[in-house]
Amino acid sequence: MVGQCPTETSVTDSSARFEAIFHQTIGGIALTDLSGRFITVNRKYSEIVGYSQSALLQMRMQDVTHPDDLPRNLQQFRAMLEGGAGFEIEKRYIRSDGVIVWVSNSVSAIKNSSGDIIQAVTFTTDVTERKRAQDEVRRLAAIIASSDDAIISIDLGMNIQSWNRGAEKLYGYPAEEAIGRPATMILPPDIGDEEHVIIERIKTGDHVQPHETRRLHKDGTEVHVSLRVSPIYDENGGIVGASKIARDISERKEAERQQNLLVGELTHRVKNVLATVNAIVRQTLGPAGPDSPAASLLSRLQSLAKAHDLLTESNWKSASLQDIVREALSPYPESMFEVAGDDVLVNARAVLSLSLVLHELGTNAAKYGALSSEAGRVRISWRTIESTDPDQTALKLRWEERGGPPVVMPSHKGFGSRLLQTVVTSELRGGVLVDYAPTGLIYDIEMAFSSLTG
Incomplete structure (x- = not known):
């Protein structure tokens, strides 16, 4: 049996090692002739460009290069052929599925024994993610700069x-x-x-x-x-x-300062007007006894003053319905009331109207109803009545008294009742239903939601 000589064995081993390195390297390698036609490619290069190895051997480097990058690539390739020095280039490949990948190519010339360039070898690295990150950084830098x-x-x-x-x-x-x-x-x-x-x-x-x-x-x-x-x-x-x-936000802060000055001036003038009206009432109607017309009018003015104080806290924009109720009931013991309802922001005009309504209800209850008795209690609750038509959405407020003196239907409506009815009808676009139940007086007041919040 005739065996291989040592030299042949060494060449075979070297060839096998080269083949293993060529195909298992993590970078793409492609060997082309001087026209750009592929002679051999490794598996990684095939993965990068998305074509099979057999398909690539029927193609040229120009076939997978993005058209916009071809002129620059060919210019550098010709310079290598003239001078012999390799070059590096970042360019785009178009994969078989149409996806564009960015690559970094290191291209070197292969010479024969006479020193003539006969082939070119390209080492390829996929840099798509790096280019995407660089583009993102540039975009962010441009956004920040501008x-x-x-x-x-x-x-x-x-x-x-x-x-x-x-x-x-x-x-x-x-x-x-x-x-x-x-x-x-x-x-x-x-x-x-x-x-x-x-x-x-x-x-x-x-x-x-x-x-x-x-x-x-x-x-x-x-x-x-x-x-x-x-x-x-x-x-x-x-x-x-x-x-x-x-x-x-300097302009906004200056506008807020000016607004606060104007609100302060408005508040000062309103208080002066109310103080003047108070003085006129006292001088015109005489001493304000407990049940005198002067006392009733002064208490209504006081109710308006409290409503103005609520609006001052929000620069005359709005006030919480819960705050309006609590402020209107502040002259009476807190233990006599139960308040229930989701909070609603009420516009400035409605704050004054609601304050007057609640004042009249409280005054009436203190004179004739539940607030005139230590055992009396009042529950104030409200809920929203939804409608597909926003103009029909309403807020229903109930004033319900318990534990007071026996309820007697009045023979005529007093000024307070007429004032309450007028305010609800004209200012709040609603209506009032009164139930003189034996257990205690009940007022159901339904108001247009838009008149409160619009």
């Missing part, structure tokens, strides 16, 4: 690391003057510790709620800002700093 909001980042030592154009505009410092300096440079002296508190919370992973605060412009003036703070993480998930987004 944002009107001031966006800065600081490290855990509170030193400024980045500073966008919005920050330059809001704080007055160009980026080169701000980056590297302590973030405390834009804090007013009286809140100098705010930055330390924020960064300590960031370090421990605590959430920092968006909040309104003040910052210092380069010229020394203060600016009011709405501030959002978020942690910055490194690739291992560790916190390395904080990003801050600040929006200038």
Whole structure:
């Protein structure tokens, strides 16, 4: 039997090792002739471009290269043929399924024994994810750079690391003057510790709620800002700093200040008017005895004054229905009442009307009903009556008395009852039903929901 000589065995082993390395390497390898036709490719290259190895051997490199990248690729390939030096290029392949993949190619020339270039070998790495990440970073950088909001980042030592154009505009410092300096440079002296508190919370992973605060412009003036703070993480998930987004709210703050001044002035004038009316009532109607017309009118004026106080707290916008009820019943012991109903925000006009209605009900109960007896109790409840037509949605309020003197139907309506009926009908677009039940008086008042909240 004739065996292989040592030299033949060595060549066979080397060839086998090369074949294994060629096909098992984690990078793509393709051998082409000078026209770009594939001579051989490994499995990884086939996976990257999405064609089988046999299909690729019928194709050229140009067939899988994105058309927009071909001119640059061919230019560098010709330069390699002229000078012999390899080149690197990032370009796009179009896979068999139409999906575009970004690759990094390292191309080298293969020469024969005479030094002539006869083939080219390409080592390919799929960099699609890296390119996608780079594009995302560029998009985010463009968004940050062009944002009107001031966006800065600081490290855990509170030193400024980045500073966008919005920050330059809001704080007055160009980026080169701000980056590297302590973030405390834009804090007013009286809140100098705010930055330390924020960064300590960031370090421990605590959430920092968006909040309104003040910052210092380069010229020394203060600016009011709405501030959002978020942690910055490194690739291992560790916190390395904080990003801050600040929006200038100085104009809004100035508008609020002006509004508060106007509301204060309005409140002052209303109180003066009510005080003047009180004085006129006393002088015109004489001493205000318990059941005198003057006492009734003065108590109604007092009810309106309390309603005005409720509206002052919300800059004359609205008031809570529960607060309206409780304020109207404040002259009486709290233990005599039960209040039940979901809260509703009532507009300014309806606050005054409801306060008058509840005042009349309370006054009547104190004179003739449940509030005139220690054992008396009053339950005030309300609920919304929904409708597919918003204009038909209503709020039904019930005033129900128990434990008072025997109920007697009056022979005529007094001024208070007529006032209550008029206010509900004209101001609240509703109606009143009265039940003189033996167990206690019941008022059912139904009002248009839109008249309360519109």
